[in-house]
Amino acid sequence: MEVKQISLFLENKKGRLWEAMDVLAKAKINIRALSIADTSDFGILRLIVPDPDKAKKVLTKSNFTVRENDVIAVGVSDKPGGLAGILKILTDADINVEYMYAFVEKSGEKAIVVLRTDSISNGKKALKKAGITVLSSRDVYGL
């Protein structure tokens, strides 16, 4: 299964992030990873959660603008040069990274990198070709 990411539109307003988190908390949805892109008047909150469909539903119900889309998740060894190696593969394949964020898995040995390339399938193809294991939703959601 593909790794899904939930993103939502946040106006740059006091308390708005908390409201979004509160909706997820009340629905008992745990957050595996998140990142926020901010501009002067709005932000985009991106989340990896175990049950993206449910998260989308509860957030939409609370009047958030929500979008669900595929992202690439790869495991990177938690040592200097780990991420650089991945990015080199993409650069060599002429693939642009729109954004990315990373988090360390519980055991602490590996870092998980969430990548959004302009074309998800091309990104995956290039990584696989270079022998990188692209993680499935099960690997990521169950962390």
Next chain:
Amino acid sequence: MIWNKEAEGMRIGEREKLQLERLKTSLGRAYKNVPYYKKRFDEMKVKPGDIKSLKDIKKLPFTTKTDLREGYPFGLFAVPCKKIIEVHTSSGTTGKPTVSGYTRKDIEIWGEVMARALTMCGASKDSIIQNGYGYGLFTGGLGVHYGGQTIGATVVPVSAGQTKRHLDIMQDFGSTILTCTPSYALYLTEAVEEAGINIKRLKLKAGCFGAEVWTDRMRDEIEKRFHLIALNIYGLTEIIGPGVAQECDQKNGLHICEDHFYPEVVSPETLEPLPEGEKGELVLTTLTREGMPMIRFRTRDITTLRRERCKCGRTLVRMDRITGRTDDMLKIRGVLIFPSQIEKALLEVKGVEPHYQIIVTRPQHLDEIEVQVETSKKIFSDEVKQLEEVKKKIEKHIENSIGLRVKVTLVEPKTLPRSEGKAKRVIDKRQL
């Protein structure tokens, strides 16, 4: 269907005769019974008898909202209070409200013109009219009510702002005609979608929408989402309420009930009457109103009159959709702008919802316009780049339309006020 074939399809020459005759009677009554009119006529050295043709109307003084306020509450009534059976007032957002008094005959006329309007929307005895205009001092609710009852349709007086009830009644009663403000209609379409109601199971055929300025794009949006024909109605409390003019299914302007309300279009600057086909301020004179005759009332609404024949068979003059108000005009860096222009530009961008607010500020001696636009699902993206592009696209469209650069801010859906009466589109924060 035409409600009153004789009046609505009358030969123009014949109607003009009728108009002149009614005008003379009305002026005579106003001069005799309303001290305010007598004073104004005397000041301008004109007598009702000087009006020998319809063109002579330009010799008469204008009446404005301010004049009505000075006569508050009953100063412009032409009959003793015991003959007045109902009063309405305007919203009074900019000061004391203006009061409108109706005799029994006035209420009948109101029912008649509203019956014409609703018939243009396809109403008949068999219709179930779900009325979402506010009941009370606002003329919207009772205007539709009287018109529907004149026809003999079933009127469901839901009134404004009871969304849940509206949805239930729409489904359970099988309402065929919806009457409310266009912004509330849009709001209802959202509510219908949210409630998961299958539009195909609704029986709505037509909507009679008005009481605020709206656009053809908004019409398209409402029609698409509600699967009905959305027609524009026009009216104002000072003249009678809704029913002064109504669009027929040709969607080609609103037919003015000119056998009851005589229309002129004047230049907002010089106040000189403009020829048909030219854009200016609509001025209305009541021809049959007993309780409160209005002489050359300046509506502040901007429109154009068109006399070309309409395919529907009515010979009543048509007015264009109101494109703005002379007092709503924004003068930004010397350029005259109507909020409707911004709305139109906004709706040219795919996926953008017609929910917006215009904020005018003057931070450093220079006017700035910010247009807040709600982010819809359709335009939202997980990438900042994409959202910035949408923003720029909207900015470009507005700039092309009004010739001024504006700043667009994307805001969260459903955060801009959806008024159930008139949508407040402009917030002017300048200290002028």
